[in-house]
Amino acid sequence: MDFLTTVTSSGLIQQFLVGLSRTTILFVVASGLSLVLGVLRIPNVAHGSLYMLGAFLCYSFATLFGKNPIGFWVAIVMAPLGVALISLAAERGLFCRLYDREHLMLLLFTFALMLLCRDIVKMIWGAEYRSLAPPVVLQGSLSILDLPFPKYNFFLLSIGPFVALALWFLTQRTKIGKIARAAAVDRDMVSAVGINVSWVFASVFVIGCFLAGLGGALVAPTQNIAQGMDHTIIMESFLIVIAGGLGNVWGALLGALIFGLTDSMGILVWPQFSIVFPYAIVVIVLIFRPKGLLRATW
Amino acid sequence: MEPDDHSRFKWFALVVVGLVTLGLCPYFLPRFFTYLLALILVTGLVATSLNMALGFGGMYQFHHAVFYGIGAYAVSLMLIKSGLPIVICFVAAPVVSAILALLMGFICVRLSKLYFGMLQLSLGSLVWILVFRWYSFTGGDDGLHGVPVPSWISSVTGSYYFTLIVSVVSLIIMYIVLNSPFGRILQAIRDNSERSESVGIQVRRHQLVTQVIAGFFAGVSGMLFVTVEGSAFPDLLSWTLSLELLIMCLLGGWFTFFGPMLGAAIIVSLRTMVGAYTEYWTTVLAIILMLLIFFLPEGIIGFIETLFKRSHASPGEDL
Numbered sequence: 001m002d003f004l005t006t007v008t009s010s011g012l013i014q015q016f017l018v019g020l021s022r023t024t025i026l027f028v029v030a031s032g033l034s035l036v037l038g039v040l041r042i043p044n045v046a047h048g049s050l051y052m053l054g055a056f057l058c059y060s061f062a063t064l065f066g067k068n069p070i071g072f073w074v075a076i077v078m079a080p081l082g083v084a085l086i087s088l089a090a091e092r093g094l095f096c097r098l099y100d101r102e103h104l105m106l107l108l109f110t111f112a113l114m115l116l117c118r119d120i121v122k123m124i125w126g127a128e129y130r131s132l133a134p135p136v137v138l139q140g141s142l143s144i145l146d147l148p149f150p151k152y153n154f155f156l157l158s159i160g161p162f163v164a165l166a167l168w169f170l171t172q173r174t175k176i177g178k179i180a181r182a183a184a185v186d187r188d189m190v191s192a193v194g195i196n197v198s199w200v201f202a203s204v205f206v207i208g209c210f211l212a213g214l215g216g217a218l219v220a221p222t223q224n225i226a227q228g229m230d231h232t233i234i235m236e237s238f239l240i241v242i243a244g245g246l247g248n249v250w251g252a253l254l255g256a257l258i259f260g261l262t263d264s265m266g267i268l269v270w271p272q273f274s275i276v277f278p279y280a281i282v283v284i285v286l287i288f289r290p291k292g293l294l295r296a297t298w
Numbered sequence: 299m300e301p302d303d304h305s306r307f308k309w310f311a312l313v314v315v316g317l318v319t320l321g322l323c324p325y326f327l328p329r330f331f332t333y334l335l336a337l338i339l340v341t342g343l344v345a346t347s348l349n350m351a352l353g354f355g356g357m358y359q360f361h362h363a364v365f366y367g368i369g370a371y372a373v374s375l376m377l378i379k380s381g382l383p384i385v386i387c388f389v390a391a392p393v394v395s396a397i398l399a400l401l402m403g404f405i406c407v408r409l410s411k412l413y414f415g416m417l418q419l420s421l422g423s424l425v426w427i428l429v430f431r432w433y434s435f436t437g438g439d440d441g442l443h444g445v446p447v448p449s450w451i452s453s454v455t456g457s458y459y460f461t462l463i464v465s466v467v468s469l470i471i472m473y474i475v476l477n478s479p480f481g482r483i484l485q486a487i488r489d490n491s492e493r494s495e496s497v498g499i500q501v502r503r504h505q506l507v508t509q510v511i512a513g514f515f516a517g518v519s520g521m522l523f524v525t526v527e528g529s530a531f532p533d534l535l536s537w538t539l540s541l542e543l544l545i546m547c548l549l550g551g552w553f554t555f556f557g558p559m560l561g562a563a564i565i566v567s568l569r570t571m572v573g574a575y576t577e578y579w580t581t582v583l584a585i586i587l588m589l590l591i592f593f594l595p596e597g598i599i600g601f602i603e604t605l606f607k608r609s610h611a612s613p614g615e616d617l
Binding site: 043045094097098101103104105107108109111112113115116118119122123231235238239242243246272273275276279280282283286287290291 | 352358360405408409411412413415416417419420421423424427428431432433537538541544545548577578580581583584585587588591592595
C-alpha cells in the first residue's frame with residue numbers, strides 16, 4: 001500500500017487542523033439548522049441558501065468598505081445580521097402562518113424559499129465566481145511542524161468554541177433559551193401559561209438563520225463564493241444534524257466533528273473517494289443508532 | 299350518489315378514450331411534443347411510485363429519486379458493459395432498484411415520519427455521492443451518454459410507444475396493488491399505525507414491501523428515462539429531484555392515484571414552456587409551490603374532489 005508511506009505525522013496534524021477548521025464552519029451552520037429543527041420543527045432546506053446569501057453579502061460588504069482595514073470585520077458582522085433580518089421578515093410574513101402544518105409541507109415550503117433564494121442570488125450577483133481575500137492580519141500562514149498552515153484557519157478554530165459556548169449559554173442560562181426548550185417539548189403548555197410563543201419562535205428562527213449567515217460569512221475568504229454552495233452545505237448539515245440527533249446542539253457539534261475530520265483524514269487514505277467517507281460514516285452511525293448519537297429534543 | 303356500475307363505466311370509457319388519444323399522438327403532434335409526452339409519462343410514473351409510499355403508505359419518502367436514478371444507471375451500465383440481451387437488461391434494472399429499496403427500507407422502516415425521511419435522506423445521499431464520485435464505473439459527474447439502446451426503441455416514436463405501454467402497464471399494476479387488501483391495509487397503517495398494529499397487522503413488513511414495490515417502479519421509470527434520453531447522469535438521483543417529485547405529488551394531490559401524474563404533466567410542461575422564455579424558471583416553480591401550500595394543500599385533484607363532495611353533501615355538512 002503505497003499511500004501509507006506518503007503520510008507523515010506532520011501531514012497528519014496538518015490535515016487534522018484543516019479538518020477542525022472545516023468542522024467549525026459545519027458546526028456553526030448545522031447548529032443553526034438543529035436549533036430551528038428542534039424548537040420550531042421546521043426542516044429548513046433554505047438554511048443552505050442563507051449560508052450562501054451570507055457569503056455573498058460578506059463579499060459585497062467587504063468590497064463596499066474595502067478601503068480601510070476594518071472593512072472585512074464590518075462585513076463579517078453585517079452579513080449575518082442582514083441574513084437574520086431577511087429571515088425575520090420570512091418568519092413574520094410566511095412561516096408563522098404554517099406552524100401547525102405537517103413536516104412535509106414545511107419541508108417543501110422551505111424548498112420553495114431555497115429555489116427563490118437561488119434565483120435572487122443569480123439576479124443580484126450573477127453566475128460567475130467571486131472571491132474574497134482574508135484581512136491583512138490573517139493573511140499568510142504559520143508553520144506547524146515545518147508545514148504551512150493558513151492564519152485564517154486559526155481564526156476559524158478560535159470561533160468554533162466561542163459559538164458553542166454562546167449557544168450553550170443561550171439555551172441553558174437565558175430566559176428565552178429556557179422558554180424555547182420548554183416550547184420544543186410542549187408548545188401548547190408554554191402558551192397556556194401565558195408566554196407569547198410566537199415571538200420566542202421568531203427569535204429562535206432568527207438566531208438559527210443568523211448562524212447560517214455567520215457560517216457563510218466565515219467561509220467566504222476560504223473558498224470560491226458561487227452558485228451551488230447552498231446545495232452542498234444543506235446536504236452536509238442535514239447529515240450532521242441527523243447523525244447528532246435532531247435538535248440537539250451538542251449533537252450538531254459531535255456530528256460536525258465526525259463529518260469534518262473523516263473528510264480531511266479521508267484525503268490521506270483515498271483521495272479520490274475522500275468525500276464519500278463522511279457520508280458513509282454517518283450512515284454507519286445511523287444503522288446502529290437510527291435516531292442519532294445524542295438524544296433528540298423531541 | 300351515483301350507482302357504482304355507472305360511474306365505473308364512465309371512468310373506463312374515459313381511460314380508453316385517453317389511451318387511444320395518447321396512442322395516436324405521434325401521428326399528429328410534432329416530434330418535440332411526442333418527446334415531451336414521453337418525458338411526462340416517465341416523470342409521472344416515478345411520481346406515482348413515490349406517492350404509493352408517500353400518499354398511500356404515509357412514509358416520508360424524502361429521497362425517492364435514488365431508486366429512479368439507480369434504475370437508469372443500472373440499465374445504462376448493463377447495456378454499455380455487459381453483452382446481455384436487451385430484454386434482460388430492461389428487466390434487471392428495476393430489480394436492482396427494488397433490491398436497493400429493500401436494503402434501504404430495511405434500515406428505514408424501523409422509524410416513522412420525520413425520522414424515516416431523515417434516515418432515507420442520509421442513506422440516499424450516500425448512494426448519490428458514490429455515483430457522483432465513482433468516475434471509473436459511473437462516469438462521475440459527467441454521467442453516461444450515448445447508451446446503446448436499439449434504434450427501434452430509441453427513436454422518438456419508438457421510445458414514446460415503449461414508454462406509453464410500459465408506464466400504462468405499471469400504472470395498472472400499481473392501481474391494482476393499491477386497491478387490493480394489501481393496499482387497504484397500507485392506508486390503514488397510514489391513518490393510524492398504532493391501531494393497525496394492535497389489530498394484528500405487521501406494520502413494518504407492509505411498509506417494507508411497499509418500499510420494494512415503489513422502488514421497483516421507480517426503477518422502471520429510470521429505465522424508461524434512458525430509452526427516451528439515451529443517457530444517465532447524477533442529477534437523476536439528486537435530492538433536488540426528489541424534492542421536485544414531492545412537489546408533483548403535492549400539486550396533483552397526494553391522496554389521489556392520478557394526482558402525481560397530473561402534477562408531473564404540469565411541472566414538466568411548465569418547465570419546458572417557461573424555460574424557453576426565462577432562465578428564472580425556478581422562481582416560477584417556487585411561487586407555484588408557495589401558493590399551493592397556502593391555498594391548495596390537498597392538491598388539484600384533491601381540491602376538485604372536495605368541491606365535488608361538498609356540492610353533493612347536504613348544507614351544513616361541509617367537508
